[in-house]
Amino acid sequence: MYHKYDAVVVGAGGAGLMAALQLVGKANVAVITKLYPSRSHTGAAQGGICAALGNTEEDHWEWHMFDTVKGGDYLTDQDAAEVLARDAVERIIELEHMGLPFNRTPEGKIDQRRFGGHTRNYGEGPVRRACYAADRTGHMILQTLYQQGIKNKVTFFNEFHLMDLIINNGRCVGVTALDIKTGELHTFHSKTTIFATGGYGRCWQVTSNAHACSGDGTVTAYRAGVPLMDMEMYQFHPTGLYRIGILLSEAARGEGGILRNSEGERFCERYAPTLKDLAPRDMVSRFIYQEIREGRGVGPNKDYVLLHVDHLGKEVIDSKLPDITDFARTYLHVEPYHEGVPIQPTAHYAMGGIPTDIEGRVIIDEKGTVLPGFYAAGEVACVSVHGANRLGTNSLVDLVVFGRRAGQHAARFIKENDYEELPTTPEKRSNDLLRFVEGGAQSGRKESAATIRKEMQECMMTNVSVVRNEKQLLTAMKKLQELRERFTKVGLTDNSTKFNTEKLEVLELGSLLEMAEVTTKGALERKESRGAHYREDYTSRDDKKFLAHTLAYRSPEGSVKELRYKPVTLGRFEPKERKY
Amino acid sequence: MQVTLKILRFDPEKDKKAHFKSYEIEADPLDRILDALNTVKWYKDGTLTFRRSCAHGVCGSDAMRINGRNRLACKELVGDIGKKITIEPMLGFRILKDLVVDMEPFFEKYRSIKPYLINYEDPPATERFQSAEDREIFDETTKCILCGACSGSCPPFWSNSEFIGPAAIVNAHRFIFDSRDQGSDERIAVLSQSEGVFRCRTVYNCTDACPREIPVTKAIEQIKRVMLYNR
Amino acid sequence: MAIQTPERPKTALKEPTKRSRWTRTGARPRPTNAFELYSWYFFRVSGILLLVFALTHLVVMHLINNVEVINYDFVRQRWASPLWRTFDLLLLFLALTHGMNGVRTLIYDYVQSKGWRVFNISVLYIVGIFFLLIGAQVIITFNPNLPSLPAK
Ligand SMILES: Cc1cc2nc3c(=O)[nH]c(=O)nc-3n(C[C@H](O)[C@H](O)[C@H](O)COP(=O)(O)OP(=O)(O)OC[C@H]3O[C@@H](n4cnc5c(N)ncnc54)[C@H](O)[C@@H]3O)c2cc1C
Ligand code: FES
Numbered sequence: 001m002y003h004k005y006d007a008v009v010v011g012a013g014g015a016g017l018m019a020a021l022q023l024v025g026k027a028n029v030a031v032i033t034k035l036y037p038s039r040s041h042t043g044a045a046q047g048g049i050c051a052a053l054g055n056t057e058e059d060h061w062e063w064h065m066f067d068t069v070k071g072g073d074y075l076t077d078q079d080a081a082e083v084l085a086r087d088a089v090e091r092i093i094e095l096e097h098m099g100l101p102f103n104r105t106p107e108g109k110i111d112q113r114r115f116g117g118h119t120r121n122y123g124e125g126p127v128r129r130a131c132y133a134a135d136r137t138g139h140m141i142l143q144t145l146y147q148q149g150i151k152n153k154v155t156f157f158n159e160f161h162l163m164d165l166i167i168n169n170g171r172c173v174g175v176t177a178l179d180i181k182t183g184e185l186h187t188f189h190s191k192t193t194i195f196a197t198g199g200y201g202r203c204w205q206v207t208s209n210a211h212a213c214s215g216d217g218t219v220t221a222y223r224a225g226v227p228l229m230d231m232e233m234y235q236f237h238p239t240g241l242y243r244i245g246i247l248l249s250e251a252a253r254g255e256g257g258i259l260r261n262s263e264g265e266r267f268c269e270r271y272a273p274t275l276k277d278l279a280p281r282d283m284v285s286r287f288i289y290q291e292i293r294e295g296r297g298v299g300p301n302k303d304y305v306l307l308h309v310d311h312l313g314k315e316v317i318d319s320k321l322p323d324i325t326d327f328a329r330t331y332l333h334v335e336p337y338h339e340g341v342p343i344q345p346t347a348h349y350a351m352g353g354i355p356t357d358i359e360g361r362v363i364i365d366e367k368g369t370v371l372p373g374f375y376a377a378g379e380v381a382c383v384s385v386h387g388a389n390r391l392g393t394n395s396l397v398d399l400v401v402f403g404r405r406a407g408q409h410a411a412r413f414i415k416e417n418d419y420e421e422l423p424t425t426p427e428k429r430s431n432d433l434l435r436f437v438e439g440g441a442q443s444g445r446k447e448s449a450a451t452i453r454k455e456m457q458e459c460m461m462t463n464v465s466v467v468r469n470e471k472q473l474l475t476a477m478k479k480l481q482e483l484r485e486r487f488t489k490v491g492l493t494d495n496s497t498k499f500n501t502e503k504l505e506v507l508e509l510g511s512l513l514e515m516a517e518v519t520t521k522g523a524l525e526r527k528e529s530r531g532a533h534y535r536e537d538y539t540s541r542d543d544k545k546f547l548a549h550t551l552a553y554r555s556p557e558g559s560v561k562e563l564r565y566k567p568v569t570l571g572r573f574e575p576k577e578r579k580y
Numbered sequence: 581m582q583v584t585l586k587i588l589r590f591d592p593e594k595d596k597k598a599h600f601k602s603y604e605i606e607a608d609p610l611d612r613i614l615d616a617l618n619t620v621k622w623y624k625d626g627t628l629t630f631r632r633s634c635a636h637g638v639c640g641s642d643a644m645r646i647n648g649r650n651r652l653a654c655k656e657l658v659g660d661i662g663k664k665i666t667i668e669p670m671l672g673f674r675i676l677k678d679l680v681v682d683m684e685p686f687f688e689k690y691r692s693i694k695p696y697l698i699n700y701e702d703p704p705a706t707e708r709f710q711s712a713e714d715r716e717i718f719d720e721t722t723k724c725i726l727c728g729a730c731s732g733s734c735p736p737f738w739s740n741s742e743f744i745g746p747a748a749i750v751n752a753h754r755f756i757f758d759s760r761d762q763g764s765d766e767r768i769a770v771l772s773q774s775e776g777v778f779r780c781r782t783v784y785n786c787t788d789a790c791p792r793e794i795p796v797t798k799a800i801e802q803i804k805r806v807m808l809y810n811r
Numbered sequence: 812m813a814i815q816t817p818e819r820p821k822t823a824l825k826e827p828t829k830r831s832r833w834t835r836t837g838a839r840p841r842p843t844n845a846f847e848l849y850s851w852y853f854f855r856v857s858g859i860l861l862l863v864f865a866l867t868h869l870v871v872m873h874l875i876n877n878v879e880v881i882n883y884d885f886v887r888q889r890w891a892s893p894l895w896r897t898f899d900l901l902l903l904f905l906a907l908t909h910g911m912n913g914v915r916t917l918i919y920d921y922v923q924s925k926g927w928r929v930f931n932i933s934v935l936y937i938v939g940i941f942f943l944l945i946g947a948q949v950i951i952t953f954n955p956n957l958p959s960l961p962a963k
Contacts, residue, residue, distance in 0.1 A: 035633055035639070035641070036641075036683065036687070036726075038639075038640065038725065038726050039633050039634075039639040039640060039641050040639075041633070041634060041639070043634070043638050043639055043725070044634050044636070044638050044639070092707075093705075093706060093707055096707040096708060097703040097707070097708065098696075098697060099696060099697025099755075099758070099760065099761075101715060101718070101719075101722050101758070102707075102715075103712070103715065104709075104710055104711065104712045104715050105712075106712065107709070108709035108710050108711050108712070109706075109707060109709065110707050133722070134719075136722075136723065139638060139723075139725070140722065143722075143724075147695050147696035147697070148696060150691050150695060150696060151694075151696040181676065210633040210634040210635065210639065211632050211633050211634075211635060212633040244636075246635075246636040323638075327636060330637075330655060330657070331610070331612075331636070331657070332610070333610070448622070448623075449622075450621075450622030450623060492626065493625070493626035493627060494626045494627040494629075496591060496593050496594075496627070496677075497593070498592055498593060498676070498677060499629055499676055499677040499680055500629075501621075501629050501630070501631075502621070502626040502627065735920075736920050739920050739921050740919065740920050740921070740923060741923060742923065772845065772847055772848055773847065774846075774847055774919060775919075776847065778847040778848065778850070778851045779916075779919065779920070781916075781920075804848075804851065807848050808848060808852055
């Protein structure tokens with residue numbers, strides 16, 4: 001089926017909804033999403049969204065910007081960080097006006113709390129900057145934005161799976177998507193297309209990400225010829241529930257929770273004397289990794305540490321951390337009132353993604369050439385404001401700040417430009433892909449997608465996680481190559497057309513395999529340690545060679561063709577050693 | 581542990597009627613029901629269809645009837661449920677395929693109560709102030725994830741497809757009791773109609789079913805009281 | 812020469828086509844419908860009153876007196892007092908309206924087709940009002956001064 005819209009937004013998480021809200025009324029806009037909007041993974045965000053409101057203590061956007069740049073280990077583009085820190089304040093107020101039920105101070109203002117890596121006066125000590133709604137901040141943002149979408153009568157195409165990005169005459173002219181309910185392919189012809197499809201944490205075995213976080217948008221752009229930026233920068237959150245990876249927000253430590261090893265020692269103190277347990281995520285993850293490696297892990301296999309909130313008292317736990325303590329109770333049968341919760345680092349957030357400028361426009365080379373009509377925002381995009389390591393609460397800000405900017409720029413673009421024609425066969429690549437996947441049902445192909453996915457996740461978890469080295473990365477490259485060959489023989493047992501979720505899982509696995517490879521390749525070539533990317537064989541940061549963004553281009557066969565490097569935009573803050 | 585999953589199957593392209601099918605699988609007592617369903621889907625029968633996403637009870641995709649009660653499959657552990665597990669789609673919804681039900685009418689009812697802040701005054705330059713106590717009043721109902729477990733457990737909702745259902749009422753409550761909102765009258769106009777809040781029989785099934793532990797029936801009763809006393 | 816794009820329909824796909832009453836009513840607020848509210852409230856109030864009335868009725872007619880002693884004379888004596896007449900009239904009214912309200916709710920719960928609803932509700936109201944009227948007529952027009960029936 002054919003549709004024509006001024007703007008097509010793919011993804012209805014925080015970023016997608018925010019972008020769509022800028023366009024309603026000004027243009028004819030459709031939002032395509034493979035989940036109902038309220039099911040997007042933004043709803044899982046717990047801890048908070050930060051802005052230098054200064055509601056509880058002195059704070060300035062410059063401090064916020066500094067923390068963002070330093071947190072990103074200076075791989076952050078400083079023009080983007082400035083936009084983020086400045087715009088954040090207004091955006092939070094806007095969210096409040098939209099109805100977001102923030103927790104309040106005694107004076108009725110938005111309450112703020114501490115969060116990892118956020119400091120006062122350029123690193124002097126922790127500051128209260130994260131605005132929050134209990135530990136359901138993401139849920140409230142998602143609900144509020146979806147509610148605004150309903151109010152403004154945004155057209156949603158729910159349960160439509162993005163298949164392809166259509167480019168013609170050097171302009172992005174739309175997308176194709178599969179209607180999951182009917183199995184029918186739809187073509188959306190548009191002036192502008194905004195991708196906001198979220199992350200790809202499902203590459204790893206232990207992850208805080210949803211099953212739906214499979215990097216579909218990232219891979220779709222990549223397949224259409226757009227490079228991917230800084231994919232090796234993948235964040236592991238220090239506190240995921242042992243074995244299953246469900247997140248226990250940094251808010252637990254922000255409110256005073258502490259990490260202890262098997263000797264009961266508060267080990268973060270040893271590594272980061274100033275910020276202690278509230279050091280940035282990449283560091284705390286490495287501290288945990290180090291403790292486990294040196295035999296101070298807890299449990300029969302000594303492979304986890306404990307997060308204690310029991311000393312905070314029942315009242316604080318119940319009012320400020322209700323959901324996450326509930327997770328410990330439900331999934332591990334552990335009672336956080338009295339005992340430590342077993343945790344381990346969990347694959348959490350992609351700093352990298354589709355490269356964009358500060359207006360959300362997608363760029364396709366190291367010179368910053370724009371692909372007209374194509375925008376990206378949210379976790380799928382790499383502005384790059386998180387650099388080599390995202391600070392907690394900065395992602396939700398990213399969604400609303402850059403989601404909005406992308407939407408507003410798209411609105412301008414729509415006004416100034418006409419429709420570009422579709423190519424003659426806009427659906428060809430999608431149909432080829434579908435035919436390949438569906439072909440598995442008859443052709444006797446026998447490989448199981450589930451087994452391939454499991455092997456990939458295990459391989460990524462052991463070889464491409466918190467600490468990396470060349471040997472492991474090469475092993476991973478080889479394994480991924482093998483898995484991709486096996487993937488071409490993957491079979492399908494469900495050959496129905498309506499609501500065929502097996503088919504979707506195969507499509508998602510295809511995305512994940514490519515994402516895993518780009519991540520590993522980037523990590524292999526970045527011969528330094530920076531932020532979330534820590535190499536045992538190159539333990540120091542190398543600003544001479546690698547103060548640059550990796551751009552990965554795809555070959556027609558689907559592997560990484562070449563890596564290029566794009567210099568980082570510097571500014572106010574000179575790269576310095578990162579200590580907390 | 582060895583568990584038997586008895587699942588209600590329905591393929592719209594093949595079946596005239598839904599039927600049960602049983603699967604024997606090996607599962608860890610700490611596995612979620614969702615993990616068990618995935619084990620079936622990935623290693624036994626790829627045609628089994630259900631919705632899922634977050635896998636930890638925050639997105640609301642996988643509400644279903646587990647041993648006769650509406651639960652999120654990702655929030656129940658196999659060990660807590662037992663060796664024999666019967667899984668069906670929720671009642672009161674049209675089945676699209678296996679455990680997947682048609683959520684459109686549900687969302688339509690949700691939209692009807694104007695689930696967004698209505699305030700006719702120009703917003704101030706700062707945030708709108710609200711005391712911590714005022715914020716507390718509607719805290720419970722902000723937790724709703726629109727999974728449909730409450731509506732799908734409600735006898736009046738089963739028998740009466742026009743009844744607006746507890747989920748929509750909970751979301752109306754979230755705004756009616758928000759001190760910043762000025763749209764209560766519009767919402768109450770909807771809720772006071774014949775298929776509105778008064779079809780509630782205070783069965784309390786919804787309160788039992790809610791995976792977010794929202795006191796749903798209490799919220800509904802509070803709305804009835806507001807209608808009575810604020811006229 | 813640019814590549815010719817084939818002719819395509821201009822209209823975009825709209826939101827789901829089937830609309831229920833909720834979307835329609837949700838769009839424009841109607842004046843608040845108080846009937847359901849009052850019937851709900853009345854349900855509760857009449858319930859409490861019925862508890863008092865029905866229990867009194869039970870105690871007086873079945874415990875203090877006994878079915879064997881209740882005959883025409885008993886009724887005649889009782890209804891000679893306007894107090895008891897009012898009591899019985901109220902009991903009749905409350906019991907019938909409370910019951911009708913209950914049945915009406917059941918109809919709303921289980922009967923969804925518009926036509927059947929109208930039919931069922933009409934039958935309910937006709938039957939209910941009929942009983943109410945003859946009941947009331949008996950209680951109000953009863954003449955206690957008529958001679959008692961000859962004993963058998
Ligand atoms: C457990 C957890 C806790 C977090 N806590 C915080 C926090 O406290 N503070 C903070 O700042 N950040 C936090 N984050 C990070 C942040 O929540 C995410 O990065 C952010 O929500 C991503 O939003 P998004 O809009 O980019 O994507 P998402 O919300 O993931 O939305 C993706 C959208 O794209 C759609 N989509 C995906 N693929 C397709 C396809 N193929 N076709 C069609 N549609 C598709 C989906 O349906 C969905 O609507 C947390 C993340 C996690 C996982
Ligand atoms: S999968 Fe999200 S609620 Fe169960």
